[in-house]
Amino acid sequence: MFAPISHVPVVDTARRVLRLTCTQVASILRVDESRLMQWRLGLRAPSPVFLRRLEHQNELFGELRATSRTNKAARRWLLARVRHSTTDDRRPLDPLLDGRIVRLTAALHAVNTGMTA
Numbered sequence: 001m002f003a004p005i006s007h008v009p010v011v012d013t014a015r016r017v018l019r020l021t022c023t024q025v026a027s028i029l030r031v032d033e034s035r036l037m038q039w040r041l042g043l044r045a046p047s048p049v050f051l052r053r054l055e056h057q058n059e060l061f062g063e064l065r066a067t068s069r070t071n072k073a074a075r076r077w078l079l080a081r082v083r084h085s086t087t088d089d090r091r092p093l094d095p096l097l098d099g100r101i102v103r104l105t106a107a108l109h110a111v112n113t114g115m116t117a
Contacts, residue, residue, distance in 0.1 A: 010058040011040070017071045018061075018078065027097045029053045056101045063108035 014020045014028070026033045031050060038044035046054065068074035078093040095104050109115075 010054055010061060013061050014057065018075050024093075024097060028057060028099070028101060030099045053101070056105065060096075060101055060105040060108070063105055063112055066112045067108055 011025065014025045015022070020028075022033055022036060026036045029036065029050060030053065035044065039046050039050075064074045064077075068077060078096075079091055081089055081091055083089050092104060095101075
């Protein structure tokens with residue numbers, strides 16, 4: 001038996017603070033829900049690939065915290081419809097669910113550091 005990862009801040013943040021479902025968290029990490037549950041119960045340890053994805057998710061939430069004053073504001077931003085040619089009126093959550101966490105993190109980092117055009 002492995003140590004459960006339910007205490008990992010990124011999983012807690014996604015589930016509790018941002019109110020994402022297990023299905024959404026699994027989609028962001030590109031893993032099936034049963035494997036995510038096995039990690040959380042300590043029945044299985046994440047592979048290095050999934051550990052890196054967890055790190056990416058943690059980096060994203062760090063950028064979200066830097067951008068948003070409150071958890072509610074962060075959630076509101078994730079769910080807001082954005083009219084932009086590259087997102088086609090999608091929510092910021094949508095590319096996350098499509099597995100594009102690094103791209104969204106980079107965009108938030110650019111906003112947070114004033115590197116936007």
